[in-house]
Amino acid sequence: MSNLLKRAIVASLTEHPDAEAYRRAAFLENPDLLVGDLLQAQTLTKEDFLAADEKGRPFLDTPGAWKNFEKIARIIQLGGQEFTYADFFTQITPGIKRTLLNSAIDNNSTMKIFTAALWKGRFTEMEKLWYALPGNERSKSPEGLVPVALKRELLAAEGKEAPEDRLAKAQLSLTDIRNALVYDSNFYDVNRRLQAAGDYFRKDYVMLPDSDGDTIFARKASFNKFEAILKTMQDHGERFEVSDYLKQLSNRPSLLARAAENGVLGKVFAPAQWVDRLPDMLSLWSNVLDAWKSAMSQNQFDNNYSEAENQTYAKVLAAKTLDGKADFLTPLNASPDEKPVLPLGLKVLWENIDAVRGHLEKRGESLTTTDLRLASGQIGDTCLISAVKFGHFDKVLEIARQSSQPLTLADYLTPDGHGSKLIDILAEKRLLSQVFTVDAWVGQIKDMRALWAVVPATYRKQIDYPKLETAVQQATLKQKANGRKIQPQ
Numbered sequence: 003m004s005n006l007l008k009r010a011i012v013a014s015l016t017e018h019p020d021a022e023a024y025r026r027a028a029f030l031e032n033p034d035l036l037v038g039d040l041l042q043a044q045t046l047t048k049e050d051f052l053a054a055d056e057k058g059r060p061f062l063d064t065p066g067a068w069k070n071f072e073k074i075a076r077i078i079q080l081g082g083q084e085f086t087y088a089d090f091f092t093q094i095t096p097g098i099k100r101t102l103l104n105s106a107i108d109n110n111s112t113m114k115i116f117t118a119a120l121w122k123g124r125f126t127e128m129e130k131l132w133y134a135l136p137g138n139e140r141s142k143s144p145e146g147l148v149p150v151a152l153k154r155e156l157l158a159a160e161g162k163e164a165p166e167d168r169l170a171k172a173q174l175s176l177t178d179i180r181n182a183l184v185y186d187s188n189f190y191d192v193n194r195r196l197q198a199a200g201d202y203f204r205k206d207y208v209m210l211p212d213s214d215g216d217t218i219f220a221r222k223a224s225f226n227k228f229e230a231i232l233k234t235m236q237d238h239g240e241r242f243e244v245s246d247y248l249k250q251l252s253n254r255p256s257l258l259a260r261a262a263e264n265g266v267l268g269k270v271f272a273p274a275q276w277v278d279r280l281p282d283m284l285s286l287w288s289n290v291l292d293a294w295k296s297a298m299s300q301n302q303f304d305n306n307y308s309e310a311e312n313q314t315y316a317k318v319l320a321a322k323t324l325d326g327k328a329d330f331l332t333p334l335n336a337s338p339d340e341k342p343v344l345p346l347g348l349k350v351l352w353e354n355i356d357a358v359r360g361h362l363e364k365r366g367e368s369l370t371t372t373d374l375r376l377a378s379g380q381i382g383d384t385c386l387i388s389a390v391k392f393g394h395f396d397k398v399l400e401i402a403r404q405s406s407q408p409l410t411l412a413d414y415l416t417p418d419g420h421g422s423k424l425i426d427i428l429a430e431k432r433l434l435s436q437v438f439t440v441d442a443w444v445g446q447i448k449d450m451r452a453l454w455a456v457v458p459a460t461y462r463k464q465i466d467y468p469k470l471e472t473a474v475q476q477a478t479l480k481q482k483a484n485g486r487k488i489q490p491q
């Protein structure tokens with residue numbers, strides 16, 4: 003279809019000021035083109051309507067366009083396209099920050115873009131657009147909420163029931179749900195009424211937005227019942243997905259942000275919630291801003307993640323027979339999309355490391371520092387770093403001595419999956435006295451100095467370094483005088 007005919011049709015449907023001129027050019031002034039277009043019988047596209055005329059005036063930005071918007075939307079659907087959330091925020095006037103949503107508001111036509119025909123099968127996208135409206139536009143609907151009739155029809159098309167309708171069966175309102183987590187009596191009463199109606203405290207109820215786009219967790223007191231809500235959801239096969247924690251309507255803080263501002267990130271990242279979905283746990287943590295980490299530090303997250311990983315693979319570990327050393331270094335997972343998880347990298351194994359070493363010794367085998375340098379888990383820590391985080395640096399040193407493979411400068415400078423060096427982790431755990439010993443650095447004073455140079459100043463009081471360096475120098479001289487090399491411990 004030629005541009006002339008398309009413009010004539012679009013201009014007519016939108017009641018463009020120059021519609022008559024477009025029709026004349028298409029139907030009277032170019033008969034040869036008209037015949038060819040009629041033979042092709044192509045469809046109009048969304049882009050044809052979103053375009054601007056030769057003077058830069060958008061075809062859809064007219065009162066007539068909004069009067070006929072339902073017809074225009076239907077024509078676009080017949081061509082296999084839909085209006086999307088993004089379309090309403092696309093700049094339609096060249097050089098001017100004016101969107102299709104601006105045009106709808108200015109032409110008093112916002113309710114025309116909230117119809118079941120326009121958003122069938124796309125409730126979530128429609129809801130997001132609804133909360134992008136200015137408050138005064140949303141207030142045209144009762145309580146500023148998505149019209150219940152529209153919500154009911156769209157959800158029914160997706161095979162779902164509107165939460166408001168389910169709540170009505172238990173004689174509960176949105177207000178009852180929003181107040182349920184503030185007082186114990188309210189919580190127990192709402193649960194009792196839901197159970198009497200054969201229902202439970204669903205995720206749908208928890209995530210119901212108010213007129214501002216906030217959920218019940220806008221109130222700090224609501225987090226007092228967070229674990230109870232998780233347990234109820236889990237008992238009924240529901241859980242919070244990463245998308246639930248990150249969902250934002252009308253630029254209100256997400257559930258994750260609310261947890262951070264109320265100092266309860268530990269509840270969000272509780273290990274039990276993330277068993278068998280470790281990648282999701284890491285994905286959500288990647289959205290935690292540095293400013294929020296006063297509520298939960300990187301080390302605290304790593305501890306929770308290790309426990310979730312431990313619980314995830316403990317079941318796999320229990321089903322396997324670990325006999326020889328190779329078994330402890332063989333990945334428990336086989337997915338190509340995941341990093342290998344070794345038994346030696348799990349917390350449960352380090353809690354029983356003495357028994358493991360005793361078993362291997364009977365077989366004439368033993369763990370070495372080389373083994374500990376293997377990476378394990380989605381964070382990417384080495385087994386050595388994981389053991390330190392689990393609180394077993396003393397066992398690491400024993401393995402290093404037994405295998406005659408002392409920890410090196412490179413080991414201490416190896417970063418964990420978040421970039422923190424092993425020496426930093428040890429310093430935070432106040433274990434520098436076990437790192438900086440005479441036996442460990444005799445004959446290696448240059449490396450010792452290099453390591454000391456990277457120790458954060460706030461932790462240096464753990465060691466009398468000048469005294470240590472003097473002792474190491476004396477031991478090194480004695481070693482040379484004896485003409486033999488003392489094996490570092």
